[in-house]
Amino acid sequence: MSRPYRIICVVAARPNLVKMAPLLRAFAPPETQVETILVHSGQHYDVEMDGQFFDTLQLQAPAFQLAVGSASHAVQTAEVMRRFEPVLEQTLPTAVLVVGDVNSTLACALTAAKCNIPVLHVEAGLRSYDRAMPEEINRVLTDQLAELLFTSEVSGTSNLLREGVPAHRIHFVGNVMIDTLLAQLPFAPSPTDVLRQANLAGFIPDGSSYALLTLHRPSNVDEPQRLRALITAMVKLSDDLPVLFPLHPRTRDMLRRHGLVGLLDAPRLACLPPQSYLNMLGLMKNASMVLTDSGGVQEETTALRIPCLTLRDNTERPVTVSEGSNAIAGRDPSVILALCRDILRYGGKAGSIPQYWDGHAAHRVAQATTNWLQTRRERC
Known part of the structure; x- marks a missing residue:
């Protein structure tokens, strides 16, 4: 029997791969009833800096490679949107999951929203309050488009609530990047x-x-x-x-x-x-x-x-x-x-480990998403 839910997962740069790897594994078990489709926008891609990450993180090749390459922020964002829309039309996903704050994150979120496809944003709510940073614009707009927002630290939740995002759409899950770090550290x-x-x-x-x-x-x-x-x-x-x-x-x-x-x-x-x-x-x-x-x-x-x-x-x-x-x-x-x-x-500052930076953030994302999908289906 085919799985009832299909989620497109978007990556664009090396940090996205580090964040996406544990999410793809967390959605993989049959009981989640989720099929994931990996899309690489090609915003940043070369063998030295990107390709090797697929081998290290044991990721399968993307189902779709948009190959947008480098350009100005406006051109790159527009080109990702232009190339991503046919992927949505071909795959008919239940939702689109984006991570981080690169141009492709915003571009794919905006395209999905215009196609009435729910957006899930992992690493939501982070704010530098520096609008000169292109990433800050991407974060703010993606969070306004997202249906589910997964925060990595308490400040992210506070920021979203202050910006008017309803509390029931926000899930404090921890840091998926640390999931990968803890899993890979013994092999460094x-x-x-x-x-x-x-x-x-x-x-x-x-x-x-x-x-x-x-x-x-x-x-x-x-x-x-x-x-x-x-x-x-x-x-x-x-x-x-x-x-x-x-x-x-x-x-x-x-x-x-x-x-x-x-x-x-x-x-x-x-x-x-x-x-x-x-x-x-x-x-x-x-x-x-x-x-x-x-x-x-x-x-x-x-x-x-x-x-x-x-x-x-x-x-x-x-x-x-x-x-x-x-x-x-x-x-x-x-x-x-x-x-x-x-x-x-x-000797410097050692600090402490923030809450939920424990290697299980991706599982919390998968559980919250699965619950939301089931509830959404029942309502339909």
Whole structure:
């Protein structure tokens, strides 16, 4: 007998895959009576940074690859909508599930809503209150379109209630990204193994400490003076502590475009190629500190209880600061370096693990969704 419910699950970028993997597994058991169809928008896709995640997370290839590629925010959003609508017409889903806050999240949510198909949003309610961030626009609008909203921290629920979302549509389930982290952590390699793969064996002797740096947000890497200041600060930090710097393709391209590649020529700053998910976990779990502008890394370091400095003026994930191991460092190099030296001197902030970051968030999503589907069907 065919399953009565069909949910299209949308991914667009690497963090989406990390969040989607446990959700697909949670919906898989026959008793959920849900068929999932994976759609990849192709918003971010290359073998180095995306394709390998399918192997690591044991995900089947997407049923649909929209292959939209890079473009301006408006063009990319419109192109995802144009290519996603025929998928809805062909598959006739019961609902569309989106995760996170990329352009494809909003585009697919808006397309589904215009086709009268319910939208389920995982990682709803996060707010930086910085409308200059394209992700903030995507979050706010997707949440207004969604029928079910699954929050990863208490602030998300509070934000949605304040914005007028009815309480019965909001479910505090925890963080699905941490589901994947806890499942994969035992398989993460040692930093020594990661460096050996990158032909940097011996850069960090066994047992020594290091800092891990990630930079990719346009607000940090597209403006040459800001990028120069941040890299210069990291070179200064490397005098006190070796720095490992996996280079995001966008950051690499901007360093070249602005003629800043020479700044990386420092003996204790090691640039690495884009890393697999497991390699990044291995680097994070053994770091003395992590410096980042990534929301996902803020969450992962909190789950690992590794001191983290966020190189931004705000965060949409405040629980990583109020309870976790994260602190907002801003972009002033002198402040960043002072905070780094405090961590070296005093050991840094370990924090605690937020509620429901326990490896079972995806099961809560599946249970709440199944209950909603059954209730909805009975009413029809």
